[in-house]
Each structure stands twice: as structure tokens, then as C-alpha cells.
Amino acid sequence: MRALARKGKSAVGRLYRGYNRRKARTAPPPSTRRIRILLLHAHGMGGTIRTVFNLASYLADRHEVEIVSVLREAEQPFFPIDPRVKFRFLDDRLEPSRDPVRAMLSKLPSRLIPKEESAYHRFTLWTDLKLARFIRSVDGGVLMATRPGLNLAVAQLAPPGVITIGQEHVALATQPEPVQELIKWRYRRLDALVTLTKADLNDYRETLAKQPRKLVRIPNAVPPMSGEVSKLDAKVAVAVGRMTRIKGFHRLISAWETVAQAHPDWTLRIFGAGPQEENLARQIAEAGLEGKVELPGPTTDIGAELEKASIYVMSSRHEGFPMTILEAMAKGLAIVSFNSPHGPKEMIKNGVDGLLVKPRTNANLAAAIIRVIEDEQLRRDLGAGALETARKYDLPVIGQKWDKLLADLLARREARYRKQTAAKQPAEPATT
Incomplete structure (x- = not known):
């Protein structure tokens, strides 16, 4: 039975790789015009959410930006949102549903996110389905993820014509060993991995069996805030x-x-x-x-x-x-x-x-x-x-680092696309 299961898994893997190769041949030219950013819960109040909103606002000056939230569990966002940034929710848990399939799958644990991931309890088989469908539906542009579970899913499922970026907001050393093992092998499929600190950058360089095409450090930027500088006289x-x-x-x-x-x-x-x-x-x-x-x-x-x-x-x-x-x-x-x-x-x-x-x-x-x-x-x-x-850490200073990263990734993809396109062209007939 185990041998049969392994053969079945191997066959599925071959079919998946073959499908990706066919999709790569028909993929549109690479582009950074559209940027989609995956978040766990865009209406929450964590630091990652605030930094993603800040980055999305900067990128919206030159790109079409959409934040894709796996969950919606609050009516309104905790942080202010730039009106130029679009939003999408994959699993709207505030919306009543009579769909029996959704009800059943929402009670079953996730199979896509590793159990040791700190937010594993927030995912279900229903979120797996919605997340996988979304990632596979992306038809080009840039797809950025913002936590280990989402980075791993993007690395595994993103179509070949998509520029993929993983963002890490928590140090590699704090991740559970099973998650680190998945990171070690799967992150190499990303076009880029962005860390916040030099120490974490060094940890990834030492840990990854094969690095992504780009491994860089880009710290967070200072978000806009109300009020003035403190007078330092309050006790x-x-x-x-x-x-x-x-x-x-x-x-x-x-x-x-x-x-x-x-x-x-x-x-x-x-x-x-x-x-x-x-x-x-x-x-x-x-x-x-x-x-x-x-x-x-x-x-x-x-x-x-x-x-x-x-x-x-x-x-x-x-x-x-x-x-x-x-x-x-x-x-x-x-x-x-x-x-x-x-x-x-x-x-x-x-x-x-x-x-x-x-x-x-x-x-x-x-x-x-x-x-x-x-x-x-x-x-x-x-x-x-x-x-x-x-x-x-002013936003224009940090934003320029993102501009450079996107330009570098696009140039790499364009070079590969031209090479692939040239290979498809029929050879010119010989002249006598």
C-alpha cells in the first residue's frame, strides 16, 4: 500500500510539473504592473499588517496593488487604508453561508499549512481550497507573501509566469524545526526572499540548501503618524x-x-x-x-x-x-x-x-x-x-530599495522570457 501511495504521489507530481511547463509556454510577458500581497488577516492589528499597508501605499504610486487577506473576521480595518489599494478576502467569516461543502471543510484542519506554523489554528481545509485556487489563478505580475505558511504555499503553487516574493517578519531561528526544514527546501523556488535584519539574512544564507534568485534585506519603513515629536517632559x-x-x-x-x-x-x-x-x-x-x-x-x-x-x-x-x-x-x-x-x-x-x-x-x-x-x-x-x-527608515528611502528589487526581478524574468521566446521561433530557411 505504501509503495502504491508513493507511486500515486509521484504520478501527481509529474502531472503537476508537466502542467506548469505547458503553462510556462503560454505565460504572458513578465510584468510588475500588478502586485498582490497575501496577508493572514488584513483587518487585524499586528505589526505585519501595519507595515504591509505602509508598503502597499508606497507601491500604489506606480503599480496596481491588491491586498489579498486569507481571513476576514472584523467588519472594519484597524489601520487606515490607502484608497488606491484594492482588497480581497478569501474566507469571509463574517458572511453567513449555507454552503454545506464550506461548512464541512471549515471544520477540518488545514493540510496546506504546516502544523507547527504559529497561525496554523487559523487555517482550515476550506481556507486551503480558497488559498490554493487563488494562487493558481494568478496570471502574471507579482505575488508577495508575508509569513512562513503563506510563503511556503506560494513557493509550492504559484504558476511559472508569476514573480514570487517571500517576506519574513519573524526571525528564522524562532521557527519550529519542521517549518525550518520546509523553508530550507521550498524557499529556493521563490524569485526573492526579503528579510528585515542582517542577522536573519545571514541565517537564511547559511540555512537554505539552495537560495532563491534574490536574497535581500529590506527593513520596514516608518509609517505615517499623527502628532508632533515628543517634548520629553511627560512622566x-x-x-x-x-x-x-x-x-x-x-x-x-x-x-x-x-x-x-x-x-x-x-x-x-x-x-x-x-x-x-x-x-x-x-x-x-x-x-x-x-x-x-x-x-x-x-x-x-x-x-x-x-x-x-x-x-x-x-x-x-x-x-x-x-x-x-x-x-x-x-x-x-x-x-x-x-x-x-x-x-x-x-x-x-x-x-x-x-x-x-x-x-x-x-x-x-x-x-x-x-x-x-x-x-x-x-x-x-x-x-x-x-x-x-x-x-x-523614512518611506522614500526604504521604498527605493523595493523599487530596485522589483526592477532587478523584472529584468531577470525578461531575459529568460526573451530566451524562451527565441527558442520557440522556427529556424529561418537556409539561403543558397
Whole structure:
């Protein structure tokens, strides 16, 4: 039976490869005019969503851009949307359906997304069907994916005439081993893989058995924000993020017990929501920090909240390339962050535009915050350094890197297309 199953699988693979070869012969000329970006949930509130919206807005100046969201679970987007960017939802879970096939497949687990992928529980056999149909229907242009599961699906299923780009927002080292193994072999089919940090770029170079045609680092850009630069005179520290264990807010609250004893007139505000919210509220109450640590919930106007603060604190165990640090830098806040091996370590120059603290050391985090509170000149120097660093991540600066990548990929594809087209031409008859 196993031998028969292997033969069947091999036959399907041969049919699929043959179909792709036939499709390649009739594929339209390569183009970057249309760009489609795959997201898990465009109406969510994560950092990846914010950065994708930012990039889509920039690309819409010269391209037709569509964001394709696998899920729709909220009526309205959390972040503002550029009206030039089109949207499509593959599995609209707000829309009632009497389709028995959809109802049945929606109860079955995904077979397309690896079980170890962190968002696996959000996918079903129905989303597999909708996602696979969409990817196979793309008839040209650029298809970009934004997380491992989607990158793997695009690498596996995208038609040969499509320029494919994988974006990684989380460090390779944090991915489960089975996902890394799939990445190692399947990412080579992508036209390009884009990482956010130099450290992650090096990790991919060492890990991939065969690299994509282009492996590059393009960091996120500072998104547009309301308000002005902080005056650094408010006795407020801010943290922002989804309330999960990985964000380390429980460590930050523990550290703030020490800060509050030394400076009871300072307030910590942690913006966000998530599964750890109740636990964090309980921790605040048990530590007697009511009024000193606030959980205001998520905010759609992060610029206004940063403007009203003087210090930004990053307490995550690890980060890819945290947008919130960029946003805080652009507002001129003094940054205090755990020295995570990828994002913060590359973004912050210790003592110049922020302070880096040994990871998972609550006492050191508290000491660094107190140091910034008590040394106003240091606070202002760090804020000035942060403003200078943020300019390197202005949207026009980062956007030019995307322009270059797209131009390079198009040139490569055009060269291959001309070669293939020339090979199809009948030979000219010999003249006597």
C-alpha cells in the first residue's frame, strides 16, 4: 500500500510539473504592473499588517496593488487604508453561508499549512481550497507573501509566469524545526526572499540548501503618524504590542515595581490586547500598581500616544524588526529595550539612540528605566539620536530599495522570457 501511495504521489507530481511547463509556454510577458500581497488577516492589528499597508501605499504610486487577506473576521480595518489599494478576502467569516461543502471543510484542519506554523489554528481545509485556487489563478505580475505558511504555499503553487516574493517578519531561528526544514527546501523556488535584519539574512544564507534568485534585506519603513515629536517632559513610559508571553509585559510590570518605588509620579502605559491581558491586569493589582501601570487597550492613533510619553520600553524575548521601536524613534522618545539578537540589537546603538539591556533581566530593565528618568540630559540625547536614526527608515528611502528589487526581478524574468521566446521561433530557411 505504501509503495502504491508513493507511486500515486509521484504520478501527481509529474502531472503537476508537466502542467506548469505547458503553462510556462503560454505565460504572458513578465510584468510588475500588478502586485498582490497575501496577508493572514488584513483587518487585524499586528505589526505585519501595519507595515504591509505602509508598503502597499508606497507601491500604489506606480503599480496596481491588491491586498489579498486569507481571513476576514472584523467588519472594519484597524489601520487606515490607502484608497488606491484594492482588497480581497478569501474566507469571509463574517458572511453567513449555507454552503454545506464550506461548512464541512471549515471544520477540518488545514493540510496546506504546516502544523507547527504559529497561525496554523487559523487555517482550515476550506481556507486551503480558497488559498490554493487563488494562487493558481494568478496570471502574471507579482505575488508577495508575508509569513512562513503563506510563503511556503506560494513557493509550492504559484504558476511559472508569476514573480514570487517571500517576506519574513519573524526571525528564522524562532521557527519550529519542521517549518525550518520546509523553508530550507521550498524557499529556493521563490524569485526573492526579503528579510528585515542582517542577522536573519545571514541565517537564511547559511540555512537554505539552495537560495532563491534574490536574497535581500529590506527593513520596514516608518509609517505615517499623527502628532508632533515628543517634548520629553511627560512622566510617562509607553509599551505597545499584542499581549502574549513573548512580548514580556509580565517582566516589564515586575520591573516597574522597582521604578514605582523610586519614582511614584511616573506612569507606565501598555497599549494592546491579547490572551495575556487578564493575567497582566491581575499582576498589576497584586503588585499594588493600580494607577501606576495602565492597560488602555489597543489604539488606532499610536502617534498621539507616543507624543504624550518620554520613554519607550521594549520587553520582548525576541523580535523580528519591531515597528513600535521605529515609531517611538520617529517621535524622539528615549528607548530602553532588551537586547534581542535580531531587531533591537540592529536598530539601536547602545547609549546613542537608546539603551540595550541584557534579555530577561527584570532588575537591569528597571535600572535602565530609572537611569533615563533621573538623567534628563541622557533622555534628551537619546531622543535626539533616535530622531536621527529614524530618518534612515523614512518611506522614500526604504521604498527605493523595493523599487530596485522589483526592477532587478523584472529584468531577470525578461531575459529568460526573451530566451524562451527565441527558442520557440522556427529556424529561418537556409539561403543558397
